[in-house]
Amino acid sequence: MKRPFRHLFSFLAVTLLAVAGLTGCIATPDSAGGDPGAIRIGTLRGQPHLYAPYFMQRFAPAGTTYEIVLFENSPDIKNALASGAVDIGVLGAPAVLAGVAAEQDVHIIASAADGGSGFVGLPQIRTPQDLRGKRIGFPAGSSQEIALKLTLRAHGLDPDTDVQLVNLAYSDMASAYSSGRVDAFLSAEMGVSLARQAGAHEIVSPYETSIGATNIVVGGNGRFLDEHPDRARDAVRAFARAIDFMKGDRAAWAAGLVETFGLDPAVTDIAIGNVWLRWELDDEFRGRVTELARQMVDFDQLPAAPDMQKVFRTEFLDTVGAQ
Template identity: 85%
Template sequence: MNYPLRRLFSMLAVALLAVAGLTGCLATPDSAGGDPNAVRIGTLRGQPHLYAPYFMQRFAPQNTSYEIVLFENSPDIKNALASGAIDLGVLGAPAMLAGIAAEQDVRILASAADGGSGFVGRPEIRTPQDLRGKKIGFPAGSSQEIALKLTLRANGLDPDTDVQLVNLAYSDMASAYSAGRVDAFLSAEMGVSIARQAGAHQIVSAYDTPIGATNIVFGGNGRFLDEQGDRARDAVMAFTRAIDAMKGDRAAWASGLVDTFGTDRAVTDIAIENITLRWRLDDEYRGRVAELARQMVAFDQLPTAPDMTEAYRPEFLETVGAGR
């Protein structure tokens, strides 16, 4: 085994041990956690572009607690939001769009992060044309799936016939690459930077498609928003301040990830450089989200596009903006 692969396996082992240790002290979908009056916020394990909930408590009003609930994928966060098991969530835009299209009681409150994706592969794969006949990993139902298929088509490759697409969980991408089960993958951090540290390289940008770098949003349960509007407003305020704090102190952001999830610091520093944190819902951003919804229909992720006039609850963010 060469050194890059030994390093990759070592980093994966550390990450798995860290996550295993966290399950005893952080709330999970199967444990209610401590404070029954806490605002419950869902996010994903170990992904740097969904780390904002860990900064929110420092901006919480007095006597307000934010409880972090960890999930393995964005559809599970969306389902927990729809059921009311959690109040708020940081998750992939496609999952929220799917919930809105299905008329579930979930709405987008703010943007959260662009980027955090990468299209990487073996050193001998120098151009998209070299992918013909190769196995490519992707997470089904994600913005990365849309970006992958649009990128392949833009380079004259049919996603259905010219390559072999392999659906993998985010946490499995780097290990599948190291084991030779895929030759390349288009997925999210941290897997992208772990693979790059082990010798993979960027084949082509993941962002040169009509959806751009659109990726992560901050969403809420409709009943919570209606019945606890003041707490929802305070949480949106805390979220926007958390995003701004992370943007202003990237070292603290990276250190938080290392401390919370046991990630490798060198890999973490690379990963966060691939992420653009944000919270505004400007017209340009809404246009990209609408394009993402159209592409989800085109690629059979959705039967019909959601009503984008019903997708957002902007009044909470507007209150935040007016007060800053």
């Protein structure tokens, strides 16, 4: 029997126009570049843990415009960063690690959000042992893939032989659950909360592995960082201010998501409760990203670990606490 499900996105142009005053500019990858002086910021559609760029304009220096460029996945944002199509991107940490490992000129310049993930499934799947033989959705090349495989191993299950892993896009995850194509999935919001509303439950926390809740970072194009350090520093400061604003006004955060992407307010409230916003690149966070890189090698996401000295550029956070 099919499980009830409400479609995730009603992504309408009129909605984007309604928030243009808040965000400066919104574009797709093909339409970016309308304002040659704008700082172009890549982010993903409809995910609450990547929403901070929509509040950056209110913290921008006079005369600075932030142009938001929407993508479908983090590897696409990383490739746009590497090519210079965008200057800064809010994306999954694994994508930046893969870029550095491939000697692309991309770097992590701030953190953005922990969490935003969930491991959910059919009500009859009460323990991880009940997953044996089940179909489990996951987004390949993501932190969720690493968390899933580490979680399965921790409970005595071999990801290669004891379960059936199904690679799905983030936007397809909840519909795959509702239609019965998968019995469970470990993925990102909003799919997790949508599935829970449709009757799924959390099987086990995805945050109890060696990578913790590590997920989203701010990446920078190396050439932009080198040629425009003051603009990069201003952008990172505006991002950090946006994060602090969202932490202090969760209602504005939720309302922005609902208005921008046409999301269900009740589901949005659940989803943002599963996100821990941040911007700091402290030792603990960098240690978890280093562990993530090690696990990416172990699970064949990377042929070799990147040079972690090239991954992080922390100098753009130096003035964040000054204002």
